[in-house]
Amino acid sequence: MTTGVKIEQPAGKLGILLVGNGAVTTTFMAGVEAVRRGIGKPFGSLTQMGHIRLGKRTDHRSPLVKDFVPLANLDDIVFGTWDPIPDNSYEAAVKAGVLKKEICDQLKPFLSAIKPMRAVFDKNYVKKLDGTNVKEGRTKAELADQIMEDIRRFKDTNRCSRLVVVWCASTEIFLRQQPVHESLAKFEAGMRANDPNIAPSMLYAYAALKLGVPFANGAPNLTVDFPAMQELANATNSPICGKDFKTGQTLLKTIIAPGLRSRLLGLNGWFSTNILGNRDGEVLDDPESFKTKEESKLGVLETILQPDVNPELYGNFCHKVRINYYPPRGDNKEGWDNIDIFGWLGYPMQIKVDFLCRDSILAAPLVLDLALFSDFAKRAGLKGIQEWLSFYFKSPMVAPGLYAENNLFIQEMKLKNTLRYLMGEEQITHLGMEYYK
Numbered sequence: 001m002t003t004g005v006k007i008e009q010p011a012g013k014l015g016i017l018l019v020g021n022g023a024v025t026t027t028f029m030a031g032v033e034a035v036r037r038g039i040g041k042p043f044g045s046l047t048q049m050g051h052i053r054l055g056k057r058t059d060h061r062s063p064l065v066k067d068f069v070p071l072a073n074l075d076d077i078v079f080g081t082w083d084p085i086p087d088n089s090y091e092a093a094v095k096a097g098v099l100k101k102e103i104c105d106q107l108k109p110f111l112s113a114i115k116p117m118r119a120v121f122d123k124n125y126v127k128k129l130d131g132t133n134v135k136e137g138r139t140k141a142e143l144a145d146q147i148m149e150d151i152r153r154f155k156d157t158n159r160c161s162r163l164v165v166v167w168c169a170s171t172e173i174f175l176r177q178q179p180v181h182e183s184l185a186k187f188e189a190g191m192r193a194n195d196p197n198i199a200p201s202m203l204y205a206y207a208a209l210k211l212g213v214p215f216a217n218g219a220p221n222l223t224v225d226f227p228a229m230q231e232l233a234n235a236t237n238s239p240i241c242g243k244d245f246k247t248g249q250t251l252l253k254t255i256i257a258p259g260l261r262s263r264l265l266g267l268n269g270w271f272s273t274n275i276l277g278n279r280d281g282e283v284l285d286d287p288e289s290f291k292t293k294e295e296s297k298l299g300v301l302e303t304i305l306q307p308d309v310n311p312e313l314y315g316n317f318c319h320k321v322r323i324n325y326y327p328p329r330g331d332n333k334e335g336w337d338n339i340d341i342f343g344w345l346g347y348p349m350q351i352k353v354d355f356l357c358r359d360s361i362l363a364a365p366l367v368l369d370l371a372l373f374s375d376f377a378k379r380a381g382l383k384g385i386q387e388w389l390s391f392y393f394k395s396p397m398v399a400p401g402l403y404a405e406n407n408l409f410i411q412e413m414k415l416k417n418t419l420r421y422l423m424g425e426e427q428i429t430h431l432g433m434e435y436y437k
């Protein structure tokens with residue numbers, strides 16, 4: 001086998017730094033520790049349980065992804081977090097209420113040893129939260145310096161050879177790209193001048209990238225999705241990806257919509273509504289944070305169905321998304337979809353979906369895969385936007401001028417072909433003519 005590109009081996013410890021110490025972060029860290037101790041399985045994680053076919057179907061070669069690609073071993077991972085709420089990760093996990101108290105108690109020594117570093121937090125960007133564990137600085141540039149100091153200290157104290165940062169913190173208010181985001185020079189001047197278009201999430205991303213650390217964005221915030229960050233990521237050889245983990249309702253949407261399109265079934269409307277009672281739901285109860293989420297959720301159908309290419313089938317559909325904060329449900333979201341479709345001669349039909357899911361249980365394996373793949377990307381010499389990781393996102397970042405690919409199956413093929421390419425294996429095109437010669 002010829003090696004596609006030179007890839008450094010994952011020697012030493014990998015530090016995974018998580019912004020936010022809430023439901024997703026604690027479920028993720030507790031889950032990794034449970035897997036390490038052999039008391040749980042990493043269901044939902046492609047890096048841990050997925051296989052990848054290599055060569056022809058007749059070759060019968062389908063190794064585990066983790067045996068094919070040099071990924072960090074779970075035993076070599078250490079965790080750190082930032083949060084404006086000072087609870088340690090045991091207290092935060094118990095409050096989040098995702099995992100049973102018994103498993104939190106079983107993991108208590110591990111979880112309670114993880115104490116969040118002081119956050120860069122500003123209530124103007126997440127209106128429904130308050131916190132005391134917060135950094136102070138005269139300018140946003142000073143705050144970014146303090147985050148860089150945290151990152152360096154964490155690396156030294158934990159003797160890590162590599163780091164990645166994943167944003168698992170609350171959804172910030174909706175911000176559009178402004179002149180300050182256009183170049184690194186303008187962004188740095190903006191940090192010094194406390195430009196209001198620079199949100200806390202951007203300071204974490206800036207700090208990570210400045211130090212050459214990969215950054216993945218699990219929320220729909222703008223964060224790293226603008227030219228200044230791309231310039232910085234390219235300059236420091238840092239992989240970046242986002243936005244917004246693709247977990248519950250949108251995951252199903254990007255599974256069902258490609259099927260409708262493949263069979264040329266038309267769409268009159270898609271109404272999606274949710275009830276959710278965790279802190280994320282509370283934050284999203286603020287219209288400005290919801291707007292960020294709504295934009296992220298609404299985009300997927302357009303790019304899958306392509307109304308401009310198929311005007312008679314998809315030129316006029318109505319797409320609505322609602323999230324209702326309903327505390328009794330906690331993290332156990334219920335998402336309903338009503339899909340109005342039409343077929344042969346325009347006869348209407350309906351599909352109803354009722355997904356009783358668990359938000360953080362679906363998100364945790366994505367955090368693991370993104371952390372491991374981002375670290376792998378860095379070692380493989382990839383930098384800037386990692387479109388092959390769009391498999392994990394509701395609103396994938398892509399090069400300027402490209403539309404995002406939201407079809408889950410194309411995303412999966414892209415991801416696996418990227419791994420084959422990097423490892424010097426043949427691409428799989430699914431042509432299959434050779435079997436009939």
Ligand SMILES: NC(=O)c1ccc[n+]([C@@H]2O[C@H](COP(=O)([O-])OP(=O)(O)OC[C@H]3O[C@@H](n4cnc5c(N)ncnc54)[C@H](O)[C@@H]3O)[C@@H](O)[C@H]2O)c1
Binds near residue numbers: 021120171244
């Ligand atoms: N769970 C899912 O299925 C899913 C899917 C897609 C996206 N997300 C996104 O992931 C994020 C985390 O979700 P969650 O359920 O864990 O929420 P959560 O409210 O339980 O946790 C978020 C944590 O971030 C902290 N935080 C807020 N601003 C911060 C800052 N500036 N710096 C550091 N910490 C900060 C909060 O104090 C809170 O503890 C949210 O933005 C959510 O929209 C989750």
